[in-house]
Amino acid sequence: MTKTINLSDRFHLQGEYPCPVCRHGKITRMSLMEAFACDFCQHIFTGNFDKQLLKMADSQLPLTWYWSGKNWKGIQREGTDIGWGYIIIGLAFVALPTGIISLGTYLVPPLPDSPLSWLPLFWAILTFIAHLSCLILLVIEYYQLPIMLYMRALRRRLFQ
Structure with a gap:
């Protein structure tokens, strides 16, 4: 048939x-x-x-x-599968610097009455956000995800 x-x-x-x-x-x-x-x-x-x-x-x-x-x-392209190796490297890229900063803050804490006692915690959070942002931007760039186009289309749809 x-x-x-x-x-x-x-x-x-x-x-x-x-x-x-x-x-x-x-x-x-x-x-x-x-x-x-x-x-x-x-x-x-x-x-x-x-x-x-x-x-x-x-x-x-x-x-x-x-x-x-x-x-x-x-259509799935060859070489675009994210294997466990890439996932582990990405997690290490985010976790290791954040862990080093956090460990330093834990081992040598600031004096509680000092005016900059908030800085180590802020620095650890900033390190995590910065490294995670780099990783997300690399994934967006590799897969050519049109994030800005989605935002522009959403803005057009909301304000029409």
Whole structure:
């Protein structure tokens, strides 16, 4: 038994599709080109119509999606799995500096009546926040998560 394919469900050059990156804009064909652009996030894409694939052309990472007929499905890239080694290194990057500062504060506590007795605790919390922020920013940069685009879309939606 063969499955009939509805041509309106296929990915083709003249269609308009939801953007797989920002999920708010529409991607359409760029004039005089065989490329697509999103009207919201301004990303540029190239299409493989035989395989029903869309690839982001303006990214260092090979982000690719498959058109299912209704929406885009992400294709897992090789080398993007976060293994236990990366998780342990990330946790150590956050925990070790914070632990060293906290241990120093515990072993050599400030005098309770001194005007800067709050500084060691503040410094330990600041160390934790700074290292965790670095780790989160690295993950966002690696996976190309459009956080600012989500915020802009949310602001547009709330104030319209």
